[in-house]
Amino acid sequence: MDVLSKLEILADAAKYDVACTSSGVNRKASPGQIGSAASCGICHSFAADGRCISLLKVLMGNHCAFDCRYCVNRRTNDVRRAAFSPREIADLTMQFYRRNYIEGLFLSSAVERNPDYATEQMIVALRLLRKEYRFAGYIHVKGIPGTDKSLIASLGLLADRISINIELPSQASLNLLAPDKSKASILDPMGYVTEQIADYKSLALRRQGFSAAASFAPAGQSTQMIIGATPDSDLQILRLTESLYRKYRLKRVFFSAYMPVVSDGLLPAIDSRPPLLREHRLYQADWLLRFYGFSASELLTESNNSFNPYVDPKCNWALNNPDFFPLEINTASREELLRVPGIGVTGTRRILAARRQASLTFADLQKLGVVIKRAQYFVTCNGRRPEDLPVAPDTVLRGLISERLLAEGRKGWLGEPEPEQLSYIREHPLLEGGVPGWQLVNK
Amino acid sequence: MATGEQIVYLYDGSFPGLMCALYESLHRNCLPEDVCSEDSAVLYLYPTQRIITDEGQARSFQKWILEHCGSDVLTFVRHGFLSCLARREIRILRFLRLARERGPRVLDMLQHDDVLPLHRAVLHLRRESHLLKGFVHFSLRQGVLVATIGPRNQVLPLLAEHFCTRFSAERFLIHDSTNNMVLMHDPPRTELLSVTGVELSAKDQGEEDIEALWRLFYDTIDVSGRENPRLRMSLMPKRYWSFMTEFQEQGTGPR
Numbered sequence: 135m136d137v138l139s140k141l142e143i144l145a146d147a148a149k150y151d152v153a154c155t156s157s158g159v160n161r162k163a164s165p166g167q168i169g170s171a172a173s174c175g176i177c178h179s180f181a182a183d184g185r186c187i188s189l190l191k192v193l194m195g196n197h198c199a200f201d202c203r204y205c206v207n208r209r210t211n212d213v214r215r216a217a218f219s220p221r222e223i224a225d226l227t228m229q230f231y232r233r234n235y236i237e238g239l240f241l242s243s244a245v246e247r248n249p250d251y252a253t254e255q256m257i258v259a260l261r262l263l264r265k266e267y268r269f270a271g272y273i274h275v276k277g278i279p280g281t282d283k284s285l286i287a288s289l290g291l292l293a294d295r296i297s298i299n300i301e302l303p304s305q306a307s308l309n310l311l312a313p314d315k316s317k318a319s320i321l322d323p324m325g326y327v328t329e330q331i332a333d334y335k336s337l338a339l340r341r342q343g344f345s346a347a348a349s350f351a352p353a354g355q356s357t358q359m360i361i362g363a364t365p366d367s368d369l370q371i372l373r374l375t376e377s378l379y380r381k382y383r384l385k386r387v388f389f390s391a392y393m394p395v396v397s398d399g400l401l402p403a404i405d406s407r408p409p410l411l412r413e414h415r416l417y418q419a420d421w422l423l424r425f426y427g428f429s430a431s432e433l434l435t436e437s438n439n440s441f442n443p444y445v446d447p448k449c450n451w452a453l454n455n456p457d458f459f460p461l462e463i464n465t466a467s468r469e470e471l472l473r474v475p476g477i478g479v480t481g482t483r484r485i486l487a488a489r490r491q492a493s494l495t496f497a498d499l500q501k502l503g504v505v506i507k508r509a510q511y512f513v514t515c516n517g518r519r520p521e522d523l524p525v526a527p528d529t530v531l532r533g534l535i536s537e538r539l540l541a542e543g544r545k546g547w548l549g550e551p552e553p554e555q556l557s558y559i560r561e562h563p564l565l566e567g568g569v570p571g572w573q574l575v576n577k
Numbered sequence: 578m579a580t581g582e583q584i585v586y587l588y589d590g591s592f593p594g595l596m597c598a599l600y601e602s603l604h605r606n607c608l609p610e611d612v613c614s615e616d617s618a619v620l621y622l623y624p625t626q627r628i629i630t631d632e633g634q635a636r637s638f639q640k641w642i643l644e645h646c647g648s649d650v651l652t653f654v655r656h657g658f659l660s661c662l663a664r665r666e667i668r669i670l671r672f673l674r675l676a677r678e679r680g681p682r683v684l685d686m687l688q689h690d691d692v693l694p695l696h697r698a699v700l701h702l703r704r705e706s707h708l709l710k711g712f713v714h715f716s717l718r719q720g721v722l723v724a725t726i727g728p729r730n731q732v733l734p735l736l737a738e739h740f741c742t743r744f745s746a747e748r749f750l751i752h753d754s755t756n757n758m759v760l761m762h763d764p765p766r767t768e769l770l771s772v773t774g775v776e777l778s779a780k781d782q783g784e785e786d787i788e789a790l791w792r793l794f795y796d797t798i799d800v801s802g803r804e805n806p807r808l809r810m811s812l813m814p815k816r817y818w819s820f821m822t823e824f825q826e827q828g829t830g831p832r
Contacts, residue, residue: 141790145797162742170743177812178711179823181799184808188711191798229787230794232722232747233715235822271743393802408802487685498688 135216137226143216147196147207148242151299151358152390156188156237156272158353159294169231169238169271171294171353176237189240189274190230194218194255198244200314202301204363206395207244217246220259228267238272238294239263245314249280253289260292272353277327279319286323290330294353295385298324300378303371307364310400327355328382354385361416362409363392363401369439372419372430379423389416415441422448425479426472444535449475452512453534459512460519464493475534476508496520507533582607585621588628588666590614592658593635598628599670600638603677612666642673647681653699659731662698669695706735712813713740713751714822716788717781722749725775726820733760733769741767750775788822795823 157175177186193207195217201209218226227239241259246252256275263269275289277298290296298320302308305317334350357378359371375387391408394401419441422428426448433447434440442450452459452475461470463485471482484502488494495515500506510520511533524533586601586609588594598612610623642651657669671691676683686692705728713736715722722744726732733753740749741762751760752775759775761768818824 138790138793142793142797145794149798149800163745166746168744168746170739172710172739174707176707176711178714179795179821180809180813181795182806182809183800183803184805184812185800185803186812187795187798190794226790230791232744233717233787233791233822234711234713234722234724235791237711391803393800410803484685484687487682488688491679491682491686492688494688501688501693503687 137218137222140216140218140222141192141226143214144193144196144218145191147213147244148191148193148240150206150390150393150395151191151240151242151276152185153274153297153356153358153386153388154186154188154191154240155356155386156274158385159272161270161352163270167268167270168228169269171237171270171272178234178236188237189272190227190236190238191240192218192223192226192242194220194223194241194243194252194259195246196244197246199247200245200312202312202314203396203398203400204301204311204360204392208396211396218259220255220262223259224262224267224269227263228269231269231271236271238269238274240274240276242276243278245278249278250282250285252278253281253285257285257288257292260289264292274353277323279315279323281323283323283326286326287330290327290350291348293351295356296327296351297356297358298327299358300374301358301360302364303359303366303374304364307366311363324355324357324382327351331355331383355382356384356386356388358388358390360392361389361413367439368412368416368419368441369430369434369436371416372423372434375416375420376423376430387420389413389420411443412441415443415447419447427469428473446475448473449508449534460514461512462517463499463513463515464489466513474509474512476505476510476512478503582609583623584609585623585625586612586628587615587625588612589630590616591630592655593632594628594630595658595666595669596635596638597630598666599673600634601626601628602670603673608670608674609667611664612670614666642676645680646673646676646683649684650676650681653684653695656699656702656735657695659734660695660698660702661729661731662694665695665698668698702730702732702735705730706732708813708817709736710739712817712821714820715749716822717784718778719781720748722747723752723777724750724820725752725754725777727754727816729755731756731758733758736760737767737769785827788825789827792823792827 155175156171158173159171160173161171163169175188177188179187181187196207196213197215197217198205198207198209206213223239223241227236230236231238241256243252243256246255260273260275263273273293274295274297275293277286277289277296279298286296300320301315302311308315308317330350331354334348338349361371378384378387391410391413392402393408394404394406397404419433422433423430428451433451441447445453452473458473461474468482468486471477471485472479477485481502481504485494485499485504488498488502493516496506496510499509499515510523586598588598595612602609609626639651642654654669654673657665657672662668668691672683672695675686675689675691679686683692687696709726709728709732713724713726715724731753733751736751737760740751740760744762746764747762748764749762753759757772759770759772761770
């Protein structure tokens with residue numbers, strides 16, 4: 135089989151892995167090397183689905199010994215199979231990299247024979263790239279659950295980022311859909327990677343200025359979960375996410391709306407649509423955990439365990455915590471400002487810098503990039519609210535729900551019948567529990 | 578406050594030239610109506626004053642900015658000059674007058690009318706140059722990696738370091754067709770040149786095959802159930818597409 139056909143099969147088999155980031159590490163090539171890495175990450179194109187293309191994302195091979203129900207490459211699925219040789223992978227990466235099509239390689243593999251054999255093949259390819267081709271670009275490699283620690287250790291010294299996918303957010307779901315995987319086979323290597331990263335980091339700190347220390351996955355570790363293939367709730371998923379950040383020091387947790395690729399009685403029907411809005415809400419909440427100082431328990435509770443489709447998690451929190459507001463823009467702390475809908479991390483930084491020069495008005499806030507339409511219900515400037523602040527519930531909700539979402543709701547994107555007008559949404563059961571706070575403006 | 582004077586400064590269009598014009602204004606405490614490049618064919622309603630470019634004076638003025646306003650302000654001024662903002666020269670002058678009063682913190686004063694438009698223009702330049710670090714796609718022509726771009730801002734000075742570090746041992750050439758400039762790297766030399774045009778030699782043998790592989794990868798990696806053309810367009814505006822390999826049919830595009 136020629137490289138073109140292999141690429142078609144093995145890129146197709148890899149595309150459901152959402153992560154394509156090339157961030158987290160700065161590196162310049164030393165003499166004789168080619169390539170560099172930028173910690174902010176660089177996108178080289180965007181696919182028609184709007185996802186960033188940063189890395190050559192391929193599988194080493196898709197002959198799989200496992201039979202995970204949700205996976206297109208499962209042993210019992212009837213698909214075309216192929217395998218790259220390590221040399222083919224290395225050559226393709228260099229050809230693409232040199233033309234600046236990509237930031238580097240995202241190499242993954244089906245479980246060819248067994249986890250150790252598949253990982254050994256990937257190690258050979260990465261060694262070729264790093265040692266023979268002197269490649270200094272970005273490498274993201276997948277750790278296969280159940281792989282021997284010594285092999286994970288070799289991977290970590292060659293790659294910038296390692297990810298071991300959790301795939302399903304609970305043991306029960308794993309038992310049901312991925313009989314060859316267990317929680318331990320996933321979390322053990324994940325914990326090992328966490329330890330190694332920490333060890334190498336402290337070693338590098340101690341040796342700073344003496345010699346260049348080897349680094350172990352310097353861009354850190356990430357994982358991915360499939361959303362909507364199992365009945366796990368948003369709360370469960372977000373709690374798990376939070377503990378992965380805390381306990382395993384992960385850099386990123388990725389969510390992948392389940393895309394039915396195989397027909398199976400245990401899975402959503404093959405013609406069901408991927409829960410893209412739910413995935414979007416989870417990412418928003420993930421951002422709140424990582425950059426805004428929120429905890430999972432603030433965003434969702436046992437009694438209210440899924441995200442509101444119409445307002446984002448931050449807005450939902452604000453509407454449910456009217457006592458926290460209004461905040462005075464000119465005196466509120468950084469932590470407080472970050473909790474205001476319509477003010478992001480950049481906006482907060484700009485407000486803190488600008489108010490040292492002069493006290494701020496609503497007109498100033500707009501220039502600093504604050505979304506006044508959302509923030510106006512929650513803040514004052516020098517004790518004042520905007521003069522024409524709308525108070526009619528209809529208008530307030532319209533201000534807080536994005537026009538686009540309303541339009542998409544009308545198109546049935548949310549899986550709901552087509553609402554004739556906004557009043558439908560006001561009466562929507564999800565809003566009754568989730569958005570009681572519009573009275574806020576009347577205070 | 579300086580008195581506004583009904584005069585237009587004409588400079589040679591170069592950055593040192595602009596520095597001399599700004600120096601002239603601040604030094605004489607005179608705020609001209611406008612500062613324009615000599616070759617901009619505008620009919621001036623006001624008397625003009627020709628600014629003579631003096632490299633030494635330009636350098637010492639930059640040193641003054643560095644010492645009084647900090648390196649971020651100097652970089653901001655340089656980037657303002659590279660941006661595509663209309664009447665950027667007079668805006669940079671107004672900004673510098675404020676910077677002279679307020680020091681490095683002027684960069685935090687986004688609410689000020691002499692800061693915000695320039696800030697937005699600089700952000701636009703920096704974002705565009707970040708995007709192009711990814712969107713520049715080379716093709717091999719006579720052993721040289723060649724790419725053409727059509728940016729809105731003058732991004733090449735910002736791209737130079739990135740590409741020279743990444744491809745330090747490669748010979749490459751990036752042609753900015755908007756601003757008629759070329760970044761040339763022929764190790765160990767790097768040059769940024771003004772050009773009138775670039776004639777491309779034919780693609781090397783085997784190049785079409787690699788481009789076909791890339792197009793195949795691009796088409797394959799898309800998950801059709803997640804189709805979102807609007808998102809793609811907002812992250813990668815259409816004006817960049819015509820320069821990118823994945824949107825060129827085999828055998829088309831710049832040959």
